[in-house]
Amino acid sequence: MAPAAPRLVLGLLVLSLCCEACKKVIFHVPSELEADTLVGRVDLKECLQSAEFISTTDGNFKILEDGSVYTTSALSLSAEKKTFTILLKDIQEQVEKKIYVSLVEEEKKTQTQKTRHARDTVLKRTKRRWGPIPSVMIENSLGPFPLQIQQVQSDTAQNYTIYYSASGPGIDQDPKGLFYIERETGNIFATRAVDREQYPSFQIICFATTPDGYSPEVPLVHTIRIEDDNDNAPYFTQDLFEFCVPENSKPGVVVGQVTAEDRDEPYTLHTTLKYRIVSQNPPITPAFSLHGDTGVISVLLPQLDRELVPSYTLLVEVRDMAGQPFGLCTTGTVVVKIEDTNDNAPSFKQIQYETRVEENRVNVEVLRVSVVDLDEPGSPGSGAVYEIIRGNDDQAFEITTDKNTNEGILCVVKGLDYESAKQRVLVIGVNNEAPYLLAPHSQQLSQSTCSVTVHVLDVDEGPVFKPCLLRLDVKECEDIGTAIGRYVAEDPETGNSEGIRYRIPPGQCNWINIDDKSGEVRTVKVLDRDIGEMRRGQCNITVLAIDRNNCAYLSPKGDIPFGIYDIPVSVMDNGGKVGESTVRVNFCDCVTPTECDGRSRQLSGGNVTLGLWAILAMILGSLLLLLILITICGCCGRGVMHRQVTDDCANHNLIISNTEAPGEEVMDQNIIPLQNTCDQGGYGVKTGDQQTFEVVKGRGHTLESVKGGGHQTLGSVKEGGGQTMMDTCRYSYSEWHNFTHPRLGEKVHLCRQDEEQKHSEDYLLSYNYEGKGSLAGSVGCCSDQHEEEALDFLDQLEPKFRTLAETCIKR
Template sequence: MPKTQNLWSYKGEILQCLLMVYVWKAVSAQIRYSIPEEMQKGSFVGDVAKDLGMDRRRLPNHGLRIVPTIGRIQYFAFNIHNGHLQTSERIDREEICGEVEKCILKFQLIIESKLELLGVEVEITDINDNAPQFMPMEWKLKISETATLGDRLLLPKAQDPDLGINSIQNYRLSGSSHFSLDVQMEENGIKHAELVLEKNLDREEQAVHDLILTATDGGDPVRSGSAQIQVIVLDANDNAPVFNQSIYEASVMENIPKGSTVCTVRATDQDEGINREIKYSFQKITDKYSKNFLLNSTTGEIILKETLDYEASSLYQLEVQATDGGGLSDTSKVVVSVIDLNDNAPELAVTFVISSIPENSPAGTVIAILNVQDRDSGLSGEIKCFIPNNFPFQLKKSIDSFYSLVTDRALDREQVPSYNITVTATDHGTPPLLTSTVISLQVLDTNDNPPLFTESSYTFYVIENNLRGALIFALKASDPDWEENARITYSIVEGVMKIPPPSSYLSINSESGEVYALNSFDYEEFREIPFLIRAQDGGSPPLSSNVSVTVFILDQNDNAPEILYPSPPTDGSTGIELAPHSSEPGYLVTKVVAVDRDSGQNAWLSYQLLKATEPGLFSIGLHTGEIRTARFFLDKDALKQSLVVLVKDSGQPPLSASVTVTVVLADSIPESLSDISSISAPADPQSDLTFYLVVAVAFVSCLFFTFLLVLLAIRLHRWRTSQLCHSGSMNFSGVPVSQFVGIDGVRAFLHSYCQEVSLTADSRKSQFNISKTNNSDTLTNPLTGEVKDPIQAAEDLNLNSGDLIIIQVS
């Protein structure tokens, strides 16, 4: 024993030295296994290393072992080489748990490298290792020959220490035709058999009946036990003994001396003579109980043979039988309860302890792990552990009887440099017993104050097109520490905004916290820069804190409107729109579509008619860009009308763009061609009128047939690309040209012109694009046919206010 204590002391000192430089935290966990009883020593119980996710090759480094239990047999052992839990002793469930239905053995594993306790529960399942057994194996029963049919004789009960299906399930009787067997179930689930008289007895014919009573269990394989029952037929004894109580209950202290009378049973018999003489005996008694109790067969006194121990067994159940001289009997149950005494003081053991801790250790840091046990039960076994209230520590119960001494709040070495903590364990017995131990702890000084910003996050705004190197903002952090621990350096944390990284746009002064712009920002490229700024002190190790900063880019009006339709011609010609002579006022001739890359007010567009061949003949929507007729056409109106449209945004200063739209007044395409030809090539009054008329008619006829061929080719082309038209795709480089409207950079499809023709006037060497519109002034969804207003009218803009910057689209 001294050598074992020295070995444990040596191991504890080594482990304490290894733990002095770490802060450990105990984690409660539970591992459960189940094994059958009677396994060989060294049998496999469970793969602990696999269940804990540990590398078997590094098991010795973790220091995984079983925590020894004080005063108990250690049934299990841990193999440090393969991580298996094995049996170290043969386990007999009946010997350990008796009649307890669920037999569980508990112990603890400790991981010394993590200071982690793991509770292990191993359930010992029952196997059918005990056959039913009668004690004794030969019984003699006496019955009067005057017994009536249906009279019952109580047969002896077989004993089987197994439980459940492995215990006794049935009885079987053989050897006589005068009796039958009736098996009944008691309230506690135990079956008992009674011998029932089925045929009248005649002592002169047969004085003795030899029967065999067999008890079988439900195990696999089935086990059985037999007893020889000898039924002796007697002359009339018609009164059986009767106990004055069906159940006798007795409570004794566990320190009752040997030889004391525990209980006295008594039965009476109304017969006389030998049939009235009663003998008492135990009917159901095991070896365990027979060692502790003795029954006086004459007086019925139950006498204590050996001292009782509550911790070994707290309850004893006995069955007593009273038999008269005529062989009739009665049974009664005796229940002996053992009262526990507070005869064991709590046992307090310090499993692990660290002697020093940094002052900045978080609350809940483990200082020590203690194991507290009390062999008593009830109030005498209930243990309370406590420490002085004025200490910044707390005792927390982890699993079973283990407590962790942890910090309750932050420590300050400048106030208290060391502690002597007294841990006291006391039970609730009368009188209470207690045990105490002292744990010493030193507090180490650290750099425990990180730099702090005044706010948790910052937001700053900067207008786009800023100057390179301009100061954007400045941050300041404070640190209550001194000297190097209070010297703060600032830096931008990379990795928050991956594309683009904040360091490519911003730079920070590490000493002052001022942030500068490395480049000029463009609102259309990105609108915000989220990143983190870190403030780090000069302590060892250094402490730091991060703050979230978002820089929002504000928009400037730096993008002029872009006209999408009519698209600028590539050969210098002007796009032509067709308007019939019969057009009424409000007829939709065409629509100017424009967008602006800016946002907000800078992208609000308005349309204005700057110049027209015939002022007052056409009007344009202020916000829609729709060109409509303002009155009926007159004969004096020129067939070719040139309109200059100005598109202007609402920024400060406003930016604009213009486009020229040519409108030809004609009812049909041939007529427009004739009108255009007459305009571009007037007849010579000196020429021969007939000659030119013939040439004109031939030219128009050829042009008409050419137009028909072109129209047919276009129709075939449209038929081949009908899938593209149905899906709503658009081609701005070809014809027909689709109209769009620009709202904050979004292009909305309006409608497409249905017909187009390309005319080349050789005399003018110019090309005209002639389109005919449908007279619709609404927007139609090509898929659903739903008609919607093209643009919600906004508040009127003053087109004459502010300076105009005109960009000509020719």
């Protein structure tokens, strides 16, 4: 016999069954052998102690566990030598051994031997006639022990002395000593109780031999069956059964199956099981049924509502003996979870919403709406899907779902126009991710909607050219100053062009200009197609339209040190395009803008030392003031300007020193006021751009101006309609200031230069109106004082001023 297949051990070492040959065995037998004839006995344990499998290479022979060799059919040696091999295997130890058996025909014997041989032959040829029915022993028997369970007896015992013996499990194998057989009687006894679940049956081999060792009978394989006692209760295969079933499932839908087992003998009442539901939690109408024989759980209640009861807990029982009351039973737990289906439609918490958004804003969130859905949170049955049903024909709005909060996020994706529509009304609907399933006995629901009113907030927009591209045709060699067209823009808020100024940025075609107020385009050069940019026959020019609100202002915040700062400025247009640039700002406390060099100065208080130039400036200022007074009084004396001067007129004409009242509002278009400069400290801010903005806070007044304005006289100051002011003695402080200050400044500027053409540190200061109530009254020569007694204060003046006083006395 070939060795068994090799087995891999530890991944490297290959082991195989080793075959070893034990000693050879020779049996002397007659030349003719009948079936079931004992040939001889082999000592198997001497060859292999722990043989698990015993076989022969010749099917005409069989071998029992005790080593007895029998024929299985009639044989004739025919004077030939017959050989075969007995194979012994131990699988656990990976061992295989062989015993070689040879059958040799017996030699001729004497008459006495023949007589004995004939008797033996008769015994050996006797058919097996001792075969009792299997023995039965009740498990857990109470005894008394030893307990006789069976008797085996050979028919040959009628003629010969027979001794009985046995081997096998329960005798000389585990569990050893459980059974034994009486040698003379063949009675089999049990010494103790047996557990059928551990040993359901035993097979022992019984032998019958004569006192001289011959075996007149083939060894008997006898079965001792242990009869079952219902000593084991059934048990469930799981500690906890968990099943799921969709809500609103129809009755009869299978939920799951519970299974139980019983260790008692199969196919008996001891293992015939029955199932039933003992209780249900919550203890409401029974929702499930349990098949008694199969353990299948099915839906019983036609309306399983997850929103009312999300899960059920069942206490189930299994009982043997086909469910009879005297049967053994065990209980188990079943949890049935109700799966969510989309049987609840979402509904808005509010049916009306209002929100606001600035016009031209893009990609901004304007509102969040929320819904109520009774389905399981986080499931497709509760996931909200929002849509804009009405009011979004231009696709200016978009609504999405926040997966974390299930809210609808309404956003503006296209800029809104306040001038076109001051509000938008949207109708928003909501559905679920999963399709809606109608619950039994319920009515179809309509889609939940809400209305959203979006108020569009007006934002100051820049002017817009209409059309955005204008083509002007002009003839070559036209005269300079020829009007070739008009290009105007409109304010989207007002729909007109009022207050819009126009200009052409530098670096473009320089043969035309545009009137900054009317937008009229005129030539400034004679056009020639053969030179410069006109060789192409045309020139593209960009025109800027600027309204009053397009000016950006810088005001310092907080207490920051004086100095020069580079400030990044971002400008965004309506289309969302952003441009960035840097503006250099000189932040200082200088009173005169031209001297704003960033160096810190002392604003007020402390000791002030006047230099030579400061004293000279004061003297020149006094002389200039005296000259003005003489001029005015002279005019009054000659009767050229007949006007009555009151205290208020003094306020308009003469700048009374040490006043704290604010100046009048300047409305001229060439003066651009800066917001809150006086209230926030009013220190000078000077920017280096095409226009220079300056705000200087002096001692007691605020001076505001825009460099680059044209010269003007006091009489040319105009009011709203563009008419020249002709009212006598009604000039405002601003008008007076704008007329006198530049001229005084120029004169003082020239007088205050030293030999190196540098400005003196001290200069003439301007003063404001101090208010009414001065004890001295007005010093104006044209004041409304008719009585000379009111001029008594002139007597107290110094001699140098008496001449002036005499000149001003009414003649």
